[in-house]
Amino acid sequence: MTAVRIEGLTKKYKDVTAVDNLSLTIDKGELFSLLGVNGAGKTTTIKMLSCIVSATSGKAFLNGNSINDDSDKIKSIIAVSPQETAVAPGLTVKENLELMCGVHGFSKEKSKSKIAELSRLLSLDEIIKKKAGKLSGGWQRRLSIAMALISEPEILFLDEPTLGLDVIARSELWDIIRDLKGKITIVLTTHYMEEAEALSDRVGIMRDGKLLACGTPNEIKSKANTENFEKAFIKIVKGEVI
Amino acid sequence: MRMIAFANRNTKEIIRDPLNLIFGLGFPLVLILLLSVIQANIPVELFQIQRLTPGVTVFGLSFMTLFSATIIAKDRGSSLLQRLYTTPLTAVDFIIGYTLPIVPIAVVQCVICYIAAVFLGLEITVGVLYAVLFIIPVSLLYIALGLLCGSVFNDKQVGGICGALLTNLSAWLSGIWFDLDLVGGLFKDIAYVLPFVHAVELERSVLNGDFSNVFEHLWWVLAYAVVILIVAILTFLRQMKK
Numbered sequence: 001m002t003a004v005r006i007e008g009l010t011k012k013y014k015d016v017t018a019v020d021n022l023s024l025t026i027d028k029g030e031l032f033s034l035l036g037v038n039g040a041g042k043t044t045t046i047k048m049l050s051c052i053v054s055a056t057s058g059k060a061f062l063n064g065n066s067i068n069d070d071s072d073k074i075k076s077i078i079a080v081s082p083q084e085t086a087v088a089p090g091l092t093v094k095e096n097l098e099l100m101c102g103v104h105g106f107s108k109e110k111s112k113s114k115i116a117e118l119s120r121l122l123s124l125d126e127i128i129k130k131k132a133g134k135l136s137g138g139w140q141r142r143l144s145i146a147m148a149l150i151s152e153p154e155i156l157f158l159d160e161p162t163l164g165l166d167v168i169a170r171s172e173l174w175d176i177i178r179d180l181k182g183k184i185t186i187v188l189t190t191h192y193m194e195e196a197e198a199l200s201d202r203v204g205i206m207r208d209g210k211l212l213a214c215g216t217p218n219e220i221k222s223k224a225n226t227e228n229f230e231k232a233f234i235k236i237v238k239g240e241v242i
Numbered sequence: 243m244r245m246i247a248f249a250n251r252n253t254k255e256i257i258r259d260p261l262n263l264i265f266g267l268g269f270p271l272v273l274i275l276l277l278s279v280i281q282a283n284i285p286v287e288l289f290q291i292q293r294l295t296p297g298v299t300v301f302g303l304s305f306m307t308l309f310s311a312t313i314i315a316k317d318r319g320s321s322l323l324q325r326l327y328t329t330p331l332t333a334v335d336f337i338i339g340y341t342l343p344i345v346p347i348a349v350v351q352c353v354i355c356y357i358a359a360v361f362l363g364l365e366i367t368v369g370v371l372y373a374v375l376f377i378i379p380v381s382l383l384y385i386a387l388g389l390l391c392g393s394v395f396n397d398k399q400v401g402g403i404c405g406a407l408l409t410n411l412s413a414w415l416s417g418i419w420f421d422l423d424l425v426g427g428l429f430k431d432i433a434y435v436l437p438f439v440h441a442v443e444l445e446r447s448v449l450n451g452d453f454s455n456v457f458e459h460l461w462w463v464l465a466y467a468v469v470i471l472i473v474a475i476l477t478f479l480r481q482m483k484k
Contacts, residue, residue, distance in 0.1 A: 080328045086321035090255040102247020103329045
């Protein structure tokens with residue numbers, strides 16, 4: 001079953017083409033990573049798929065809903081954990097989660113049970129009463145992912161979820177993401193090759209808005225004729241692999 | 243329901259900032275006390291408590307502009323708005339959610355000023371009640387200005403534009419601190435084209451039971467509030483789609 005179908009998606013900002021005729025499909029329950037250097041078009045792709053910016057041309061369907069015509073429906077089935085930590089700093093962890101329950105129209109009972117469930121899943125109990133703005137980067141990311149998961153999304157976009165985290169915090173977040181694999185469709189962007197290789201079912205490598213390669217990490221390595229995923233990425237991005 | 247959840251969050255963010263409480267509620271109070279002391283030593287008609295209090299309550303609303311502008315600008319600067327854009331919240335939810343929490347704060351600020359004024363000799367009349375009531379449309383004007391500034395400027399620029407420029411503009415051109423007839427000419431003409439002096443005269447009129455000119459001033463205030471609010475909404479929507 002296809003969760004995301006992208007057909008010739010393009011985004012132009014004046015004379016800059018951020019995403020250029022992108023086409024790909026992502027299966028339900030798959031963890032798909034979009035890789036690329038800065039300005040490759042990863043975040044713009046996520047913004048178009050999550051209906052934050054409109055596409056200049058092309059189509060995309062999320063669980064059958066068009067990003068061009070069904071943005072309200074799409075907003076009810078997706079969640080985004082943006083590149084920067086997106087939490088309300090003056091609110092406690094619990095209040096941040098309550099905010100997300102509220103904006104999704106949950107009843108009091110459902111809010112209570114979802115907050116308890118996610119606090120358990122992401123081990124937030126010990127910081128539940130702390131202000132989000134006072135938390136470390138790792139805890140803020142954890143909260144950010146909890147806020148994304150609270151709406152029970154069918155498709156989750158994680159935009160560089162481990163950016164700037166220390167090794168331990170990153171490893172803990174990887175475990176959380178691994179736990180989610182198969183349960184929901186995840187589209188992840190990252191600059192960390194080892195992260196993409198460890199977590200992804202498939203990866204797509206972008207440069208200058210174009211998709212250069214797409215496949216499992218092993219297929220990518222095989223295509224670049226190397227055993228090292230990072231080297232494979234570099235060879236593909238530098239155009240050394242046809 | 244969704245909008246209320248968002249408005250609740252904004253209320254908490256505003257009232258939990260001690261600087262907001264000091265400037266929003268404390269500063270107008272200090273002004274009333276200080277100028278009443280000056281008035282006791284050097285009597286000036288402008289600073290008689292029944293003329294001073296309506297002026298200070300309107301001047302205090304400059305901080306409501308600052309509150310609304312700061313919270314929007316900060317949200318725009320963080321990724322929180324990006325996250326919320328991907329939820330079922332609509333543009334109307336955002337605008338009302340930012341506006342609604344500040345109206346009661348404005349009313350509380352006004353009530354505190356009048357309580358202080360009563361202790362300083364203001365006669366308790368039904369005019370006090372009207373003055374508190376009419377502060378609501380005036381507060382909409384100042385909140386709309388904040389929505390506009392917050393949608394255009396970043397949080398640092400907002401501090402300068404709303405915290406300094408707009409506060410001074412609303413002070414000089416409102417007839418609170420000096421009689422505009424003393425300057426006269428073009429200065430006075432400009433002041434009467436802008437809404438600030440009308441807001442102050444509206445409040446003075448209702449407090450003192452003079453309802454003959456109330457609607458003339460009210461229309462000026464409401465017309466500016468509506469126009470600025472529409473521009474703010476359009477600007478906010480443009481920012482949403484960026």
